[in-house]
Amino acid sequence: MRVLFLIQGEGRGHLTQALSLAQLLKMAGHEVIGAIVGVTPERGVASFFSEKFTAPITPIFSPGLVYNTGTNALEPTKTTLYAIQQIRPFWRSLKQVRDSIETQRPDVVVNFFEMLGGMTYALLRPSVPMICIAHQYMAFHPDFQRPQGQWFYRQAFKLNTRLTCFGATELLALSFDKQANEPRQRLRVVPPLLRQEVTDMKPTSGDSLLAYVTQPGLKVELMKAHWQHPDIQMDAFHSDATGPDQVIDGTLTYHAIDGKRFLEFMGRCKAIVTTAGFESVCEAAYLGKPALMIPQPNHFEQACNAIDGQRAGVGLASDRFDLDQLLTYMPQHDTQVSDRFRKWHAQGYFMFLGALNRAVAPKRKPSSGGFFWTRMRHLLRS
Structure with a gap:
């Protein structure tokens, strides 16, 4: 099986998870053919990832989060405004992602919470199936506990999370422990991905x-x-x-x-x-x-x-x-x-391989969102 990664480059978590899955896939005899990593002008591909990842890496612009330089607090409003300002270069990035997928022709794309993935599949609909992996997808689980109040931050978080996974055949929600799956959300709860250096x-x-x-x-x-x-x-x-x-x-x-x-x-x-x-x-x-x-x-x-x-x-x-x-x-x-926790983690090998096998099996392509996304494509192209 030939696998292409799409990875959010913000922080170390998603990049580390990608390294972990690459190790797992290599053990199983599959090939990771490359990684598309979302970057900004201020933040390139982290050196710890580029030094460890053995396949070709393609950095592509993706609007990042904005933090307060004094307190390091996340600035949701500034993050949203910055993303809106970058809409045209973002559209060019979507076409780059689509072209890269169609040129390399992997059997499956694995998206580690990169918005470029969800938006590319919503607007440009590549022909290769995609699965999404992140702890953030637990936000769609009915038993996931959240802070009291903070309505605005909760809605913004869920919206951002949803934008990363349009068109995915399955969402793999990394969890501290075993939880029930949520079929209505295409959600399967899976163990964390940890590097071999840790295990x-x-x-x-x-x-x-x-x-x-x-x-x-x-x-x-x-x-x-x-x-x-x-x-x-x-x-x-x-x-x-x-x-x-x-x-x-x-x-x-x-x-x-x-x-x-x-x-x-x-x-x-x-x-x-x-x-x-x-x-x-x-x-x-x-x-x-x-x-x-x-x-x-x-x-x-x-x-x-x-x-x-x-x-x-x-x-x-x-x-x-x-x-x-x-x-x-x-x-x-x-x-x-x-x-x-270790026993739960040990179940991950077969759960991740099973998800990849299900993704490449013939099935109906998920809807891209109907009239809303048709209209959005028209606006972005104008």
Whole structure:
């Protein structure tokens, strides 16, 4: 089977999941023929992905998320306005995606939450079947827990999620644990995709807490937590570190952002403090490390991840860097959660291969959306 990837290039989660599926497909004797990665002028293809991915990579413009430069909070309104301003280059990108699919003729396209995929299939209707993979598709599951209120952010999140998956034969929703499928939404719940580097690790139980800090406000909270608990050993990875290992004092060390080293530190820490990105929390769960999950401000998806992760028992949801919360939680953390998580993860091999086989089987092509999308195609071409 020849497989082409379409990947959202924002952050590391979807790119890491693509690397994981590529490893799985290679084990099964299938061929990943390439990857189309959504990029912006400010954000190219991440080096960790380009160094690991062995097939050709095609970067194509795709409007990204807009964050506040001071607080790192997501700016939904500015994100929407920016996307509208980029409508013409976005249309050119859709045609590039369509042409690439029709030229390479894979048996199936796998879309990792890239809007270019859903919109290309809605407006230009490539002839190759597509399946979509992301944790975000749990938003269409009736049992998925969400933050109270936040109506606007919830609707914006669901709309953005829907735009990534028009025309897909199946949605594979990555989940912390087993949930019922939702056939009316073409939704199948599947285990997380984890890199072989994670599953090959032999975790140990160390004495240090590990923190991954990207928000400016969290850096201030990190120092406050350190002053309150100067006896607790902490290693913190963040972009302002002056070197690979910046020693602050006897119990706090900053480290420059480095995915490989961060994973090594995770394997020997006793707990982790991180934003509520799905991928990093899953890695911590697999390695048996309880997590304090702190969503980025205004980031509805991460707020959902934190609530869902707490429900599944992988850690504790919080709105701030609160070591007291984490220290109180750690003795209560169920160590069997990691065992159950590993067993759930082990089922993924056959579930993902089954989804690919179903996609290439002859079936009716999904509707592209009727009059609305016909009108949209006309407007974009004018």
